[in-house]
């Protein structure tokens with residue numbers, strides 16, 4: 392049995408960790424499976440098509456912007472090999488499975504992919520499959536040789552002279568932020584009313600981090616978790632164990648400002664946390680309340696101050712264009728950004744991705760998603776501000792913080808300023 396795993400084409404090039412998990416799971420459970428892997432930002436279309444064409448199954452990982460690319464490759468493969476079975480998974484197919492059943496795509500997986508892909512390899516063929524939630528105890532570590540992790544690490548190194556890769560600490564996210572797909576549990580977990588949180592045993596995570604840090608000579612370790620500190624006790628246990636092992640490679644997580652204590656942040660610093668990324672989103676209490684993230688101006692202020700005091704760098708992300716945001720709210724965001732005096736700043740526009748609570752299928756199904764995202768889109772208006780005004784604010788703030796912009800904003804700044 393030959394299975395080809397394909398990660399989308401996008402200008403950033405993180406490792407395809409989800410496919411690394413799926414590949415490792417299949418290798419552990421299927422005898423005689425041969426797995427190929429391609430990533431659109433490294434492999435050109437011809438290489439991918441030639442490499443996949445004699446596979447039994449071609450499986451694509453797609454976010455909304457990368458879904459059209461998967462369809463294009465799948466159709467080309469079908470022309471060369473009409474018997475090939477094509478599958479799509481990841482967040483876009485999970486959010487709008489019916490919309491993904493287009494010409495060229497045979498099957499859609501919703502949610503986590505390991506057990507579902509095993510069933511598919513074993514012949515399961517319903518057009519839409521709900522993936523089972525996996526426990527970490529049944530998951531092998533992601534196969535980083537398979538996903539050619541070295542290529543992603545090299546890109547990180549070329550950008551900022553650090554060898555960086557990511558790790559997964561837990562699955563699911565307990566927050567219900569209105570602009571994010573994770574908070575929409577129904578989408579990913581078959582109508583679940585609560586996020587099915589699964590935490591990775593600290594020892595197992597650190598074993599993987601140590602092994603990967605050694606093998607790939609890492610300078611910095613990131614986490615794929617959208618929010619890393621969902622549980623203070625877990626974070627404390629992680630830091631204590633990292634310190635006990637004298638494992639000094641620095642790390643860099645995404646943080647929820649409210650789920651913090653000063654003791655936790657100090658321990659993170661002691662465990663060599665290099666930087667934290669905080670989703671600040673807005674400086675307006677009204678807007679923060681509306682997006683339902685569970686943060687407040689006070690909790691953000693406190694988290695940033697503790698981190699700075701502990702010597703951890705702070706990166707803050709802001710979103711412009713929340714539904715009820717006014718110019719006054721944006722002025723509060725600007726003064727909050729000034730006041731926090733962080734090390735890096737990112738400013739995006741709200742983007743109503745499929746699966747989020749802001750998505751309206753009638754309005755946004757026909758958007759050209761390959762060319763629209765939260766850094767630049769021409770269609771999102773808030774209730775008070777037109778798209779052009781939101782972009783003006785984004786342009787203004789990125790200009791104001793131009794010496795401290797995040798990589799993404801820096802790369803895209805030219806496009807925004809135009």
Ligand code: B12
Nearest residue numbers: 405409450452454455480481500503504571572615744764
């Ligand atoms: C880390 C991350 C990134 C990283 C890169 C991730 C990557 N490997 O490409 C960076 C920062 C570069 C990034 C960029 C973007 N991201 Co992002 N990202 C995430 C984040 C926080 C974690 C993803 C991750 O690595 N998880 C860990 C791995 C192990 O899990 P996984 O990838 O989800 O894979 C599992 C399942 O999804 C499934 N699965 C995955 N692929 C496949 C394939 C098949 C065939 C099957 C059957 C199953 C399957 O099985 C896997 C194992 O269980 C998620 C939110 C989240 N909680 O997942 C957002 C998220 C996926 N990103 C999102 C978006 C929108 C983007 C961008 C478009 C943003 C932008 N404008 O740059 C780009 C697109 C990048 C791309 N390659 O397509 C959205 C997607 C929404 C949507 N409707 O598609 C999410 C959900 C966040 C949100 N806003 O709600 N992202």
